Amino acid sequence: MSDDTGFLLLHPSDNIVVARRHLKQGASWSGNSVTVEARERVDLGHKMAISPIAQGEAIRKFGQPIGFATQPIDPGENVHTHNVGLGHLGHSYEYCTSLVTLPPPKEERTFQGIRRPDGRAATRNYVGIISTVNCSATSARYIADAFDEQLLEQYPNVDGVVALSHKGGCAFEYGGSDHRLLARTLAGFAEHPNIGAYLIVGLGCETAQASFLTDEHNLVELNLPGNDSRKPLVMNIQDQGGVAKTVERGIAMLKELLPEVNRVERVPIPVSELILATECGGSDGNSGVTANPAVGIASDLLVAAGGTSILAEVPEIYGGEHLLTRRAATREIADKLLERIQWWEDYAKKFGAQIDNNPSVGNKKGGLTTIFEKSLGAIAKGGSSPLRAVYEYAERVREKGFVIMDTPGYDPPSVTGMVAGGANLVVFTTGRGSCFGCKPVPTIKVATNSLMYHRMVDDMDLNAGRILDGEATVEQVGEELFEMLIAVASGEQTKSEQQGIGDEEFCPWTPGPVF
Incomplete structure (x- = not known):
């Protein structure tokens, strides 16, 4: 990730840069031996072309295609829904080629939890x-x-x-x-x-x-x-x-x-018994730049300590699933993920819909253009750990490590499924400002940008926007979040808990017809 005063280049092969704050016409980016000036205002999280992009050429962010130009785009132009379409990625899948072994922590960490008579660990009562x-x-x-x-x-x-x-x-x-x-x-x-x-x-x-x-x-x-x-x-x-x-x-x-x-009383319990549900809602163009990668760091730290981290919302994996098949521990796990992707394609077709309808009005106002772009940012919550299992909705999560649960992309049913599967902590990233809680499990909300964090400080637990501001690295915010997970699991209240939020968010998913 490189930057000047206002733009971020996320990968050397990208042909766009991302605004890290609201920028006026004439704001410039310098790199690759060129200087590009914005031809119009570029809002926080939105994209500007830094090289000529021909009609039909891939728009690249994070080093991956996020869509295709529907018309020629000149350097300095905004790159968004008016000149980008979905197209066909044509991924070729690799299997089990990017397995990373995470070093175990130097010492066993514990949290102050509740030990139930059946042996399981609770974070709330x-x-x-x-x-x-x-x-x-x-x-x-x-x-x-x-x-x-x-x-x-x-x-x-x-x-x-x-x-x-x-x-x-x-x-x-x-x-x-x-x-x-x-x-x-x-x-x-x-x-x-x-x-x-x-x-x-x-x-x-x-x-x-x-x-x-x-x-x-x-x-x-x-x-x-x-x-x-x-x-x-x-x-x-x-x-x-x-x-x-x-x-x-x-x-x-x-x-x-x-x-x-x-x-009941709280007693020391190994961090390995934590099951973390990761969710993003009200995402913006910086979700995949700040908060989600920081969650990925915390996820890897938890997995290294023997715990479990769940990535959900399979419709928001769509377009980035090829990165996860490489991390699958076995070919069977990768095949199950691809089978779930195919299910969602078929499900959408039954109703004459397209999965790319997923980015919401707020997502697009925040700079997200296509489902491919949204998915690449969402996947960052899963860190770099090997993928150990793929679960059906609300299925009991038994495998340790990084896993996926098949849930819809709508926040309440998605989190409901993960909690039903056993998650005893939730971390929720947001760029637009989602207000979410989920009783009986505490929810930690992470802001992607400082502007929204300060505007909604009563609802946000952690400001990952400091990464954009140059005040902290992704790694530092991820480590801070990991410590917050332990503190909240031990009984420290989140902002949503302090406000009593979480009574209305229980939302079981019903994918079939109602007669």
Whole structure:
């Protein structure tokens, strides 16, 4: 990465540079024995051509093609959606050719976590109210709302009561793929180590029956001491006699549970038991330059310490998957990733859509032009570690190291899937300023630029924009983030937790039709 006062050249083979702040017409970049002046204003994160680009020629960023010129582009011109199209990359895939062995840390690191009776490590201690269907969402919310701060003051070791409600649970095939996917997601939260105890609330006549959920996944209250029957607590509104009676009984049941849930203490646990979910949302043209590479450094440090880091959002891997097949530990792992890429191509075609519709309005305003560009930046969150596994949505993550989970590119269902898979920490990068939390797991938000960080300082935990400002390196910010992961896992609250954010972001993915 090289730069002058205002632009960054990210790779010697690139034919564009990236603005590291808002730049006026006439701002210049010098390199490769030439000086190029901007012909118009270039906004933060946007791109300027530094050499003539013929129509049909590849636009290169990070040393990789991110699209193709739809018209001739002269040096100094802005390079964006008005003169760039998607085209066809025509990747030739390599397999298992870029396996990097990371040196182990000099000493074993620990965090102050909660050790559950089943042996798993928790970073928080919540009570969950799990709705089987949207029809029971209001009842779950009323039960949770009864446990305000004043009531929970009596239980200082309980982080809160969260209603895990959603918009689905009916109008799909009983026992079909969508039903099983929802059940897997709900079971992942019920069995999550950060859930000290849970109550399942259904309506009674829905497709997503509570009995199917508990039987299919052999749910037991493993995390709760004192529950000799080990049976999960289940209520159906129709059986209880309506909403008011369901809420009254649910509150009473949880009041009995809280003293038991409160009987925990934090103890030293190896960092190797952390499972990190990595996510980017509200991305901009500098996401792949600052925050995401810094997350990649933290991810590698965690993997080197024996932990697990999850890269998700397969539609935002699209176009950069060839870089990951090279890092796959086996050909079978690479083939599974490519099979998921093909699934998304077919899925989009069924609805007459294109995956390149993924970059949002905000992404494009922030300088991202195509899905290929967005994907190359998103992949940076995965660092350089070997790829050890590819998981289906909400599948339990059992492999140590760097792994991928197949989730959509929309933040709430993506993080929901990773948490259901066992992630006990979330790191979320943003350039435009996403406000995100995800109870029962803490979310660390990393800003890609200082302008947004200072504007939204109450929501951002770490400023990776210091890399653009020349105040820190990617490595330094990544190491700082790694230390923050340990502190947050040990109980330090994130900005989203301080504001109570995370009740509404539970969002199970339903890819199939609703009848």
